[in-house]
Amino acid sequence: MKGxxxxxKEASDVLRELGYRLTPQRMLILAAVQASDSHISxxxxxxxxxxxxxxxxxxxxYRTLDLLKGLSLVTETDLGEGRVRYHYAxxxxxxxxVCERCGAIIEVDEDLFLPLKRTLLKDYHFQANIRHFAIxxxxxxxxx
Amino acid sequence: MKGxxxxxKEASDVLRELGYRLTPQRMLILAAVQASDSHISxxxxxxxxxxxxxxxxxxxxYRTLDLLKGLSLVTETDLGEGRVRYHYAxxxxxxxxVCERCGAIIEVDEDLFLPLKRTLLKDYHFQANIRHFAIxxxxxxxxx
DNA sequence: GTTGCGCCTGCAAGCTATTGCGATAACCTC
DNA sequence: GAGGTTATCGCAATAGCTTGCAGGCGCAAC
Numbered sequence: 001m002k003g004x005x006x007x008x009k010e011a012s013d014v015l016r017e018l019g020y021r022l023t024p025q026r027m028l029i030l031a032a033v034q035a036s037d038s039h040i041s042x043x044x045x046x047x048x049x050x051x052x053x054x055x056x057x058x059x060x061x062y063r064t065l066d067l068l069k070g071l072s073l074v075t076e077t078d079l080g081e082g083r084v085r086y087h088y089a090x091x092x093x094x095x096x097x098v099c100e101r102c103g104a105i106i107e108v109d110e111d112l113f114l115p116l117k118r119t120l121l122k123d124y125h126f127q128a129n130i131r132h133f134a135i136x137x138x139x140x141x142x143x144x
Numbered sequence: 145m146k147g148x149x150x151x152x153k154e155a156s157d158v159l160r161e162l163g164y165r166l167t168p169q170r171m172l173i174l175a176a177v178q179a180s181d182s183h184i185s186x187x188x189x190x191x192x193x194x195x196x197x198x199x200x201x202x203x204x205x206y207r208t209l210d211l212l213k214g215l216s217l218v219t220e221t222d223l224g225e226g227r228v229r230y231h232y233a234x235x236x237x238x239x240x241x242v243c244e245r246c247g248a249i250i251e252v253d254e255d256l257f258l259p260l261k262r263t264l265l266k267d268y269h270f271q272a273n274i275r276h277f278a279i280x281x282x283x284x285x286x287x288x
Numbered sequence: 289g290t291t292g293c294g295c296c297t298g299c300a301a302g303c304t305a306t307t308g309c310g311a312t313a314a315c316c317t318c
Numbered sequence: 319g320a321g322g323t324t325a326t327c328g329c330a331a332t333a334g335c336t337t338g339c340a341g342g343c344g345c346a347a348c
Contacts, residue, residue: 021295021344042335057298062335078222082306083334097270106268116260124250125284126241140269165314165325186305201328206305226336227304 010090011073018071025049025056029064033074039085077132079105093131099139106139154234155217164211169193169200173208177218183229221276223249237275243283250283 011030012022020026028049033040035048046061065086068074075089079098095113097106113130120126155174156166164170172193177184179192190205209230212218219233223242239257241250257274264270 019295023296023344025297055298058334059299059336060297063297066336097264097268097272099270100273106270108264108268112260112263116256119256120241120252120279120281124241124252126243126250126279126281127283128241128279128281129244130279130281135264135270135272135274137264137270137272137274139271163325167314167326169327199328202304203306203329204327207307207326210306 011068014071014073020067024053025060026064026067028053028056029061030068030073033065033068033086034088036088039077039079039087041083041085043083045086072131075132077134079134080136087132089131095130095133095135097139098134098136099142100136101138101142104139104141155212158215158217162215168197169204170208170211172197172200173205174212174217177209177212177230178232180232183221183223183231185227185229187227189230216275219276221278223278224280231276233275239274239277239279241283242278242280243286244280245282245286248283248285 016022029045032045032048042061046058049056069076072089074086076084076086078084079096093110094107095110097108117128117130120128160166173189176189176192186205186209190202193200213220217233218230220228220230222228223240237254238251239254241252261272261274264272
């Protein structure tokens, strides 16, 4: 998969250029997030990485995800499952509508938040960092 | 404090009318949330309640907060401190802008989200339940 | 290839929050 | 006021995530 390999290279270049070390743990964690087509949990990343590198510790997974998150290489979403999920951030960001009744998850484009972002900047001089958002409520199939 | 006593009565009426039992634990937890002028954490509620009723368990606090949350009597906010905070829900809902650099917390009115709510309802038929929201970013005093 | 600095990791303890289960007590009926 | 039903509670175990610390390893300089 060419696109994936290219993305991986770019991401590790970002790390190297910023002076971060390219450890096997970091590469594997990054690869796991990139290989996941949807949103992946820390535990899932952990077991994938451990398949190739049994000594890794779960805390390393969390620390690396934190690092990647800070560099905007991955985004984090809380869909209200009691665990956070991660997503590689090369595609356009998107948000989630989570139905409180049936659990359905609807992805919506980030453009939806542009008016809100503009208002916050204009009225509050607040530069909102809206990457991944989960909005809870009731979906079309679950009437009130 | 008349207003507070009145609110407490109303809240316990809601519980009773819905068939929930009015236990001293619940009353004390409710009172603690109501007595807090700002947002209160589960641990703070726990120690306040325990001062009057030493046998209470922290799990009861969480379970009660969950119940009250479901009944829209309290709202829950995650301000990114690693612990969730609670707030009595009789006043108009509001949201928070949290500065990722200096930690400042700015309260904003819920009206700000009305356009977004309308869009979600119109385009996705999704009835968003936006009570308490935290938006992270950079405040006016922390330039980029 | 070797050396050395210090970033990074593994380990273990700790924190917030949740859950299963048996015991208790709130509420209804009489 | 007494008794029965069952919602609720306390306890302890557990899950998800974080943190302090000591030792290991990536990387650059030689």
